[in-house]
Amino acid sequence: MPHSLPLEGVLSTSEADLVWAAQDFGRVVHHRPLAVLHAASRHDVAAVQRFAQTHDLTVVPRAQGHSTHGQAQAPGGIVLNLNHLDTVHHVSPDRMVVDAGATWSKVVTAALAHGATPPVLTDYLELSVGGTLSVGGLGGASHRRGAQTDNVLELDVITPDGTLRTCSPALHPDLFDAVRAGYGRHGVIVQAALRLVPAPTHARTYRLRYRHLPDLLAAQRRLVTDQRFDYLEGQAKLEDDGTWTHLLEAAHFFTPPAQPDDTRLLAGLPTAEPEITDTTYWDFANRLADDVALLRRIGPWQHPHPWNNLLLPDNAVEEVVTTALSEVDREGLGDSGLVLLYPIPRDRLRTPQLHVPSTPIIFLLAVLRTAPPDSPATLGRMLEHNQRTQDLAITSGGTIYLRSVDGTGGGNGTPVADRAGDR
Ligand SMILES: Cc1cc2nc3c(=O)[nH]c(=O)nc-3n(C[C@H](O)[C@H](O)[C@H](O)COP(=O)(O)OP(=O)(O)OC[C@H]3O[C@@H](n4cnc5c(N)ncnc54)[C@H](O)[C@@H]3O)c2cc1C
Structure with missing residues (x-):
């Protein structure tokens, strides 16, 4: 895909990357994108969003790819690999600011070093912050504290027109409500401020x-x-x-x-x-x-x-x-x-x-x-x-819960194979 985008990361159409992006943990749905952008900064995320909007292409963010029904795949579009945007920026006893590509294991490790923990954890920690905030994030503490999406204080989101917006219950609440459990279809979360509580030992x-x-x-x-x-x-x-x-x-x-x-x-x-x-x-x-x-x-x-x-x-x-x-x-x-x-x-x-x-x-x-x-x-x-x-x-x-982006649970009878038109 020829382009003149000012990118810090790599825009790839290699066979290995297209195969990678057409696969997830479920191994039931396989849609090949046109390209994969390995984002190296939030500027990359904004640039590819603007490019895609101009060329009428879909951009779908992906982190750990632990979806089971193709939720992080982009048939004929661009998959945005966020795994490299995983910096922990700030930790205090009640709040952590982290890039959305960080895994929860990285978050918990950083929080515990300050005697704190996120109040709700999923059963498995190698899921990304952006990935679980895009579905809900439920676990054994949800009976007291709700979903992970109920314990996020603020989000930095790049909307499909390439604009960076900070949102929270007080600031752009409509965007905050659209991106939480929004499956990446209303903007890309690049950074999250997470609530922390005192950690037990x-x-x-x-x-x-x-x-x-x-x-x-x-x-x-x-x-x-x-x-x-x-x-x-x-x-x-x-x-x-x-x-x-x-x-x-x-x-x-x-x-x-x-x-x-x-x-x-x-x-x-x-x-x-x-x-x-x-x-x-x-x-x-x-x-x-x-x-x-x-x-x-x-x-x-x-x-x-x-x-x-x-x-x-x-x-x-x-x-x-x-x-x-x-x-x-x-x-x-x-x-x-x-x-x-x-x-x-x-x-x-x-x-x-x-x-x-x-x-x-x-x-x-x-x-x-x-x-x-x-x-x-x-x-x-x-x-x-x-x-x-x-x-x-x-x-x-x-x-x-964890529905496909077409609204179903992906249980409709047959596996979805690579489509010739996606190649
Ligand atoms: C072994 C295993 C255990 C699990 N345990 C639990 C559990 O205990 N509780 C629970 O609630 N869920 C659980 N899940 C499901 C899991 O929370 C979701 O599949 C989650 O979306 C996976 O995160 P990921 O980083 O792999 O996301 P991906 O599969 O990469 O993406 C998932 C969705 O999020 C979107 N997305 C990813 N990053 C961003 C971003 N930065 N901004 C906007 N959208 C984004 C994608 O477009 C896609 O729609 C589990 C899954 C597995 C495989």
């Missing part, structure tokens, strides 16, 4: 296993209401005999000599033998790192991931989860598959673009599967199942 994790789903839901409803834990999640686990069990996962953060009061924390929950583990706060926040390293080494990390993330209303959660999981066996989950299920009070989620069900408590259901790399039929079956579950969830008042 340790986390005590409690795991309670229930045979029946209603017991897990009863425990979660109680805990989401009295908020006695700092972190609240849960899982459905597929056992070797093909049945499902249900795992409550909750954590209390502390700094010795203070110690958690186990009796108080577990009082009134449906009976189950608790498994209790103490770790440092950093090890707790970064708990997926070892599993991910293993999955990378043995292969599944590089396989297709037809993930399905739904937000369900409290009054339909049991029916949707039961129906969805009744069709999932070991093959349908994949070797490294995982099902997350946890509650969030609706009033904690205040990001306008994050569409959530209307009940006071909502549940995140995430069916996170891995398909074999060499079986399009299996992948197709998983995607069809996702579509059926999404249809049921929506009919029941649910919404899709």
Whole structure:
């Protein structure tokens, strides 16, 4: 693509870059762009936005590429690689200013050096700040603190006409509301001021296993209401005999000599033998790192991931989860598959673009599967199942989290291959 742009970074049309930009963690959708800009500064971001607007091209920002349905791809347009814009500019006890390409692991490391932490972390920390602020960013602390998008103080955004604007609840609030959970389609976040809170040094994790789903839901409803834990999640686990069990996962953060009061924390929950583990706060926040390293080494990390993330209303959660999981066996989950299920009070989620069900408590259901790399039929079956579950969830008042940019969850039947016209 010939150009005369004054760029500090590299505008590339190399085969390797186009293939890279047409791939994401999901490995389900593959759209090749016309070019990739490896941005080296915010001036690059503005220059390419202006160029694209003049030539009627789409620009789509991309950071870690952990999308699962092509959200960071630009069919026939320009993919803007933001990974090099990852400087931590400033840290104080209650605020950090960071470039949007920084990963949350870099953010947490920098914050902990000042005895602070972001209040809400995703389960996995190698996602970018811009990437999660463009979808919402939910985790075990969301039941108390909302989404990551609810904990951002100010954003520097380059709008599609190439203008740099600072926005916040007080300054250009419309832009602030459009870019948070806006999937990069209303501007590129180049810098974020993030809220920080005092960090604990340790986390005590409690795991309670229930045979029946209603017991897990009863425990979660109680805990989401009295908020006695700092972190609240849960899982459905597929056992070797093909049945499902249900795992409550909750954590209390502390700094010795203070110690958690186990009796108080577990009082009134449906009976189950608790498994209790103490770790440092950093090890707790970064708990997926070892599993991910293993999955990378043995292969599944590089396989297709037809993930399905739904937000369900409290009054339909049991029916949707039961129906969805009744069709999932070991093959349908994949070797490294995982099902997350946890509650969030609706009033904690205040990001306008994050569409959530209307009940006071909502549940995140995430069916996170891995398909074999060499079986399009299996992948197709998983995607069809996702579509059926999404249809049921929506009919029941649910919404899709991490939707495709066309508004669906990407579960519509067949993988989207490279289109000849995109080449
Ligand atoms: C292993 C794994 C664990 C996960 N865990 C969680 C979790 O616990 N909670 C949760 O909420 N989500 C989770 N996710 C989903 C994740 O938050 C989203 O996929 C997120 O968008 C990924 O960030 P990324 O840097 O990879 O973004 P990319 O995939 O690069 O981009 C994602 C979207 O953000 C846009 N975007 C990226 N950077 C910018 C920017 N600077 N400005 C504007 N738009 C931008 C892109 O255009 C695209 O629409 C997980 C995903 C994976 C693969």
